[in-house]
Amino acid sequence: MAAGALEAKKPYLIALAVQIIGTGMFVISKAAFDDGMSTFVFIFYRMALASLILVPTAIVQQRKNLRPIMSDPRLLLKLFFLALIGNTFSLNTYNLTLKLTSATVGSALANSVPVFTFCLVLLLRMEAANLRTVAGVAKAAGVALCVAGVLVLALYAGPAMSPVNHHRAFAAAAPPRASTSSSRMTWITGTLLMVLANVTWALWIVLQSALLKEYPNRMLVTATQCVFSMLQSFVVAVVAERGDLSKWRLRCDITLVAVLYVGFVVTGLSHYLQAWCMELKGPVFLAMTNPLCFVFTIFSSSFFLGEIVHLGSVLGGALLVAGLYSVHWGKLKEEDMASDQEKTNKQEEEAAAAGASSALQQP
Numbered sequence: 336m337a338a339g340a341l342e343a344k345k346p347y348l349i350a351l352a353v354q355i356i357g358t359g360m361f362v363i364s365k366a367a368f369d370d371g372m373s374t375f376v377f378i379f380y381r382m383a384l385a386s387l388i389l390v391p392t393a394i395v396q397q398r399k400n401l402r403p404i405m406s407d408p409r410l411l412l413k414l415f416f417l418a419l420i421g422n423t424f425s426l427n428t429y430n431l432t433l434k435l436t437s438a439t440v441g442s443a444l445a446n447s448v449p450v451f452t453f454c455l456v457l458l459l460r461m462e463a464a465n466l467r468t469v470a471g472v473a474k475a476a477g478v479a480l481c482v483a484g485v486l487v488l489a490l491y492a493g494p495a496m497s498p499v500n501h502h503r504a505f506a507a508a509a510p511p512r513a514s515t516s517s518s519r520m521t522w523i524t525g526t527l528l529m530v531l532a533n534v535t536w537a538l539w540i541v542l543q544s545a546l547l548k549e550y551p552n553r554m555l556v557t558a559t560q561c562v563f564s565m566l567q568s569f570v571v572a573v574v575a576e577r578g579d580l581s582k583w584r585l586r587c588d589i590t591l592v593a594v595l596y597v598g599f600v601v602t603g604l605s606h607y608l609q610a611w612c613m614e615l616k617g618p619v620f621l622a623m624t625n626p627l628c629f630v631f632t633i634f635s636s637s638f639f640l641g642e643i644v645h646l647g648s649v650l651g652g653a654l655l656v657a658g659l660y661s662v663h664w665g666k667l668k669e670e671d672m673a674s675d676q677e678k679t680n681k682q683e684e685e686a687a688a689a690g691a692s693s694a695l696q697q698p
Contacts, residue, residue: 346616349608350624356605357445358631360597361438362639364430367593369640373582374430375572377594380585382422382565384598386558393558404555413546414559421539422564427571429532435525439644440488442632443652444529446659449622450481451537453662459541470668477661484654489526492519493646496637623663626656 368374394401404410433441453474465471547556576582585591612621629652636642 346612346620349612349615350621351627353605353608353612353621354624354627354631356600356608357628358442358635360601361433361442361628361632362635363589363593363596365433365438365441365636365642366640367590368430368434370589372590372593373572373576374434375427375568375575376582377430377597378423378426379565379568379572380594381426381597381602382561382568384594385602386561386565388599388603389554389558389561393554397552397555400552400555404550404552404559410550411559414556415563417539417543417546418560418563419567420535421543422560423567423571425532425535425539426564427568428528428535432525432529432532435521436529437642437644437648438636438640439629439633439642439648439652440526441529442629443488443648443655444485444526444533446625446629446652446655447481447485447530448533448537448540450477450655450658450662451534452540453666454478455534455537455541461541468669468672470665470672473661473665473668477658477663477665480654480658480661484651484658485526485530486651487647487654488651489523491647491650492522493650496644496646496649623660625659629656 364377367377429441466475543556547553550556572582585594609621633644633649633652637644
């Protein structure tokens with residue numbers, strides 16, 4: 336009985352672990368950037384560790400399938416492009432803006448990715464939205480709520496909420512304060528660039544989904560993109576840091592912890608747990624638990640970073656979460672309607688076939 340109850344709770348425990356790991360990524364990465372770590376070098380180290388984990392695994396598990404992917408220049412070019420937009424550009428932009436804003440904003444805006452993905456699918460005519468149905472209205476409302484959430488995050492600060500812990504657990508020197516107008520413009524710029532990073536990530540999801548239909552080998556596709564992104568990120572970091580070797584040095588402090596955490600725990604453990612959770616309950620279930628990461632990050636960034644969370648960040652995040660749920664509800668409603676229609680059509684076909692059969696049997 337106890338084993339059965341634990342088995343039923345397993346997807347929920349896995350999803351909770353995924354969101355806790357995601358919270359750690361936002362908080363620890365933000366602490367490392369505040370401590371002076373280069374966001375560009377950080378991405379290189381992240382992709383290098385990801386390659387170190389995934390490439391040997393791919394070679395061992397998929398050695399029979401290596402030749403087709405390595406001998407197809409067109410496929411390699413597509414993977415190079417996917418790595419460029421989905422990992423190199425998106426992650427570099429995202430981490431740069433995380434340095435300009437806060438861990439709370441980064442976590443809040445992560446909820447917009449499914450909404451942006453839906454918008455891109457509509458623009459590419461891979462899916463249609465019928466505003467005459469309740470589901471279509473829910474999807475449109477979700478997009479509107481997402482846009483409203485982004486505007487609130489960027490333009491409205493509101494009163495500050497007192498941090499849970501006034502002493503930073505990660506003892507880094509706080510960045511120098513700029514003038515109010517300058518810091519406000521930096522915040523707006525960071526928020527809008529973070530939106531751009533999420534839109535790029537959503538585009539990567541759509542394009543990779545199409546590629547996996549052409550070449551359905553997730554392990555090799557992921558490992559190859561990691562290698563390409565590692566090389567691309569190295570070039571970006573060298574150019575961005577202008578050969579400053581001090582930026583590449585890993586000290587035995589939060590910067591090293593951040594690299595190891597993101598490289599091994601996020602890329603290794605979290606990605607495995609996400610795949611396991613989706614296998615047990617599907618991708619929609621996992622996406623519906625994403626707002627937990629936002630809630631955890633509000634408290635964790637306040638406690639560990641002494642970060643002052645403003646009311647605008649909470650309201651904007653709440654609007655983004657509402658938009659996420661509205662779009663997902665609309666999609667689920669459409670799937671249920673399509674399933675019911677399919678059953679009705681099948682019953683009508685069976686009834687018509689039965690009628691034709693009885694007519695043939697009549698003398």
